[in-house]
Each structure stands twice: as C-alpha cells, then as structure tokens.
Amino acid sequence: MTVRSAFDSLVFGVDVQSGDVRGAAPSFAMVVLDAGDGPDGEARLDRDVVSFRKLRRMIERDEPRYVATDNVYELAEDKNDLVRLLQWLPDETTLVQVTGAERPESLSRVANRHGVPYGKAPMKEAEAAARLVAHKVGQAVRAFGDTTRVKVSRGRSTGSGGWSQDRYTRRIHGSVKRRTRDVGGALDDAGLEYDREVTEKYGGFANAVFTVEATPADLPVSAGRNGDTRIEIKRERRDGIEFEPLVKRRDYVVVGIDPGTTTAAAVVSLDGKVLDLHSTRTADTSDVIEWLVERGRPVLIAADVTPMPETVERFRRSFDAAGWTPERDLPVDEKLHRTREAGYDNDHERDALAAALFALDHHADQFERIARKTPPGLDRGKVTARVLAEETSVEVVVDNLTEDPDDEEEQTEHEERTLTPEEREILRLKERIDRLEGHVDDLRGTIEEQEAEIEEYEKELSEARREERRKARERREVDRLEREKDRLRHERDEARGRVDVAEEKVERLKSLWRLDHSNFETVAGDRDLVPVKTVEQFTKDALRAADERYGLAREDVVYLRDASGAGRSTAEALAETEPRLVLREGNLSDAADEVLFDHEVPVAPADAVEVNEIDDLGVASEAAVETAIANWRSRAEDRQHRERAEMVDRLISEHRADRPLDGSEADS
Numbered sequence: 001m002t003v004r005s006a007f008d009s010l011v012f013g014v015d016v017q018s019g020d021v022r023g024a025a026p027s028f029a030m031v032v033l034d035a036g037d038g039p040d041g042e043a044r045l046d047r048d049v050v051s052f053r054k055l056r057r058m059i060e061r062d063e064p065r066y067v068a069t070d071n072v073y074e075l076a077e078d079k080n081d082l083v084r085l086l087q088w089l090p091d092e093t094t095l096v097q098v099t100g101a102e103r104p105e106s107l108s109r110v111a112n113r114h115g116v117p118y119g120k121a122p123m124k125e126a127e128a129a130a131r132l133v134a135h136k137v138g139q140a141v142r143a144f145g146d147t148t149r150v151k152v153s154r155g156r157s158t159g160s161g162g163w164s165q166d167r168y169t170r171r172i173h174g175s176v177k178r179r180t181r182d183v184g185g186a187l188d189d190a191g192l193e194y195d196r197e198v199t200e201k202y203g204g205f206a207n208a209v210f211t212v213e214a215t216p217a218d219l220p221v222s223a224g225r226n227g228d229t230r231i232e233i234k235r236e237r238r239d240g241i242e243f244e245p246l247v248k249r250r251d252y253v254v255v256g257i258d259p260g261t262t263t264a265a266a267v268v269s270l271d272g273k274v275l276d277l278h279s280t281r282t283a284d285t286s287d288v289i290e291w292l293v294e295r296g297r298p299v300l301i302a303a304d305v306t307p308m309p310e311t312v313e314r315f316r317r318s319f320d321a322a323g324w325t326p327e328r329d330l331p332v333d334e335k336l337h338r339t340r341e342a343g344y345d346n347d348h349e350r351d352a353l354a355a356a357l358f359a360l361d362h363h364a365d366q367f368e369r370i371a372r373k374t375p376p377g378l379d380r381g382k383v384t385a386r387v388l389a390e391e392t393s394v395e396v397v398v399d400n401l402t403e404d405p406d407d408e409e410e411q412t413e414h415e416e417r418t419l420t421p422e423e424r425e426i427l428r429l430k431e432r433i434d435r436l437e438g439h440v441d442d443l444r445g446t447i448e449e450q451e452a453e454i455e456e457y458e459k460e461l462s463e464a465r466r467e468e469r470r471k472a473r474e475r476r477e478v479d480r481l482e483r484e485k486d487r488l489r490h491e492r493d494e495a496r497g498r499v500d501v502a503e504e505k506v507e508r509l510k511s512l513w514r515l516d517h518s519n520f521e522t523v524a525g526d527r528d529l530v531p532v533k534t535v536e537q538f539t540k541d542a543l544r545a546a547d548e549r550y551g552l553a554r555e556d557v558v559y560l561r562d563a564s565g566a567g568r569s570t571a572e573a574l575a576e577t578e579p580r581l582v583l584r585e586g587n588l589s590d591a592a593d594e595v596l597f598d599h600e601v602p603v604a605p606a607d608a609v610e611v612n613e614i615d616d617l618g619v620a621s622e623a624a625v626e627t628a629i630a631n632w633r634s635r636a637e638d639r640q641h642r643e644r645a646e647m648v649d650r651l652i653s654e655h656r657a658d659r660p661l662d663g664s665e666a667d668s
Contacts, residue, residue: 012032025051027052065094147235150183151208161551173203183370221233265279278349303325400652535558538570539565540570552577
C-alpha cells in the first residue's frame, strides 16, 4: 500500500500488546513508518513487540517526528505521569492521539473515515495509528508552552572557601554576574526575546532568571554546572493537558512553484490574495510539501516556464491538482509588473508568485463562473477543485455533490444491466463534447470584443514596459548612490573615531613628555623619584577625568586632594585600577576605607609623603613612598589582629550567653 503523506519523516505507531502500564512489564506493539521520498510516496513499515523500556530507548535514539496512539493513557498511568512523559520526550517528538481530544472516537471509525486499513489486532491498530498521523489526522498532546525559563545561579555554597568568606562570596557572585552577561549575549545573538530578573548580592548576582519565548531546542545555551555557576533550563507548564489538531481547516488555494537549487513556493487564495511565500536551499521536496499542506489545499499548481518541470509535476501529482504553464516562458519584465504590489525576498519567490498570479488570471473567468453557479451551502473551493481535476462542467459537479445517495442506490437496484467500460467512456466523452461546444459558443461571443481590445492593450503594454525599464534603471542608479553614500558615511565616522583616539593619545604623550622634560631633573637632582597622579575629588567623575587625562594604571601613586564623601562604589572603581599607594587630603568615609582595605590598597595621609608639583603632575620620593606603604602594612596587620580579637571575644560572649546554668550556679 502507498501512503500519500504530507511529510517524509519517522512515525512510531504504538498500541498495548499485553499487560497494562499500571502493572508490571507491559509490552507494546510498535510500527515504525518511515515515509519514502519517491514520487508515489512509498513508505517503509517495520513491526516489532517491545517493552516500555525498549520503546523509550528507541524514541530517545531515533527522535521520531510523531508517536501515535489511539489512547495516550496506554502510555501513562494518570495526568501527572503523562506530564512526566511529555517532559521526557525529545524536543522534536510530538505525542499524538489519533482518535480525538478529551472524548475520543473509536479507532475503527476514524480509520474508516480516512480510508486507512484497520484490524483489531494490536499490531494492526498500531499501524492504523501511524498511517493516520501520516495523513495529518489526530490531536497533538501538549503540557508545555513555548516559553522556557533559564536560571543562572551559584554552583557552590558560599559558606566556606580557601580565602576569607567575604572575598570567597564576592568571587562567586561575580562569576554568576559574568555568566549572566554571557547568557544574555547569546540570547541576543540568536535574536530571541526574553525578560530578565536578577537578585543582586555582594559582589555581583546571587541568581538571574531569563524567561525566553522559545523551546529548549531553540536556545543557544545548555544546562549544566561550570565552576562557580550552574544553569538550569525548564519549560513552563500549561494549566493542564491540552489537545491541538495537527492540521487546522485549510482553504483551497493556487500554488506557484519555482524549482532549482533554491526552491520557492507561493500560495495565493482563489480571490487573488497573496497568503504566503517561501524559499529554501536546504529543504527537500517533502519539506516544501509539508509547508504547503499547512497553508491550504492546492487546486492548481503553476510554473513560469513551459513545459512544466519534472519537480513541479511531482508537486502536482502529490496533491492530485490541476497544472498550468504559460504558452511561452514568462519574461522578467512581465513578472516584475505582475508582482509589483507584493513583497518578496528574492527572485525565486518573485517567479513562483508570478506563476501563481498568471495562472489565476488565466482561470479568472472560469473561477467567476464557478462562483456564480455554485449554490449556497456548497463549498466553492471544493467545486472549483472538482471542476479543474475532472475537467467537467460546474453543473455536473454541483449535481454530483447535491444528489441524494438513497436515490442513487434505488437507481442502481433497478438498473437492467451494467454498462461496459467502453460504453461508459463513450457517454463521458459525449457529455464532455456537449460541454465544450457550449463553452465554444460562449467564447465566440467575446472573441471579437477581445480582439478589438488586444491591439490597444499591446500598445499600452509596450509603453508600460519602456516606462518600467526606465524606472528600473533609475532605481538601480539610486540604489548604487545610496550604497556609495552609506560607504562614505561609514568611512567618515571611522576617520573621526581615529582622530579622537589620536588626539587623546597626543594629550597623554604631552603630559608624559612634560613629566620627562620639564623641570623634572631640576627637582629630582640625584634622588629616586616616582610620578604622582592627582585626582581633585574622590568621585567617579573625577576618577574618570584623571583617567582620561593621565591614564590611571596599575602600580600608580594617586593623590586625592579631597578624600571625603566617597562611597563604596567609588572606592571599588579606584581599587579596580590597583594603585600602588593612595595619598589623601582629609578623611575617608568608613565604607570607602573598608573597600580599599579589603582590596589591600595602601592608604596614607598626604603629609606622610612630600609631593612636588610639576606642571599638571607631581613627583614624590621613592623612599618616602616605600616608607608610607610599610607603615600602612604595619597598621593593616594591627587592624586585622584587632578585628580577629573582637570576633573571638564576640563568639565567646555569644557562647556564654547561650550556655545553660547548672544546679549549683542556679542556687548561688
């Protein structure tokens, strides 16, 4: 048997062979349907009886497109177990109940309705389920939406570490923050929309949660632990178990195909509305057929060249649709003119759309006559499809669709004899001759009028072509000039950026030159001096200005003219430059002092080191700087000892306060 499938992909049909999923060791009849890619849609069938464990292994290994069954609760004990099963399925696999939604029909009735072989044996039921899915019959079972939560959190506990606990915690939180930035950048590069919520902690983030509008298979990140951080990925649950039809209602459409290295398809309604366009370099014929199935039922397959290419003919046979080709290959200018009001991405989509629109124009009178003669209550698209496929009149199709089946049976009963195939063919040809002769009479009435209009239309067409060619040349020239303008603007912006960088570099070199050449030797004499970089105020703006003016670098001696008022974040900014020594005028705030002390940045009063001003910079004695650093280290050790002693005293006091009194102590 051949299966005319909407796709060429792997399908598992499953039915209980023996036992029950709620009991011990159930077995399942499984049919693997692998749709072929031949012109007749031939499919390969494999049959086997497997355990539930082997069934799961095969699904994990092969990742079928669909797992089909007549009742999903043959695979799950209850709704919670069904949710776990859906969560476990591969991202590319969909569980389908072919008999309907919450109130399913019998499998035999569904199979008979769609012309699929059915038998009561479990293997036959499994095969029927697989073939029904191949016909896009059934309800997809859903428990999860297309929204996924990605959580970035700590990969280690912050309660211990080789360093002091504060520094260890700060490092972990900083790692979480950096990993959060990496995940956000990957989602941005993938063009995914998301919302982010972060929990800020000392030194960075404790965790961050991304809510992404995508499935886990579409995410550019994966779950797992990496050093100090870990990533968890979880799809959001729906309110309950939902059933969605595999195929929604599809209208009758006209399709244009442009085959080649890049295959393009255009879908147009019978009323001339452009519904969708598609082009691909990688998908095969089956993928394009599946794309078309999801968008409508083709009644007419068109090409823009004659004769019809074999690839387009294969599409036509797949849908049992009528075909259309022009009398000669459609010229490019005519295709441009016919598709001028539609949007398309490339020439292939344009050619496919032009084929569909010209085919629609060719059949416009016929479609209008079908619409006029189709009575209310009948689907015009169905009548159109029958007229085109059977090459018969509208009246005959309408009669066939509206005739009473009981009358048909009665006539069959009273028939004196059965016509031979030759007699039936003669009757069919006579009906066709009568129909064509009537059509010829209708056409003759319009020929003279059309011939009078043709000459006028040809003149207008010639003029329109000349005008279109002129506009096309103008558009090409405008596009070229626009590209040239954009290129020059880009070069100008790059040049301005290089000038700004060069000017900044020149200013820095001037400052360094003044430090090396001004009166530095006069002041230094034979002493060993080091440069001192001055910051007017202990603020972020002042630090930024000094960095732009001199460049604050590692091992610099920094002189703060006004050290008061700085907070934790300002002190963090200074500590990140890793200065050798900070000289201050005035007192630091407690927060700033704590931050600099934690980062082991030496701090000394300005009067501890004599600073001599040289132009915009200053110099100080190397020996005085070393002495100030040594004094700070001595004070830092004393401070650490005091803090440790205070912590020990506090722990002892807390221990004594929590210690229960014995009986003698209570009496005293």
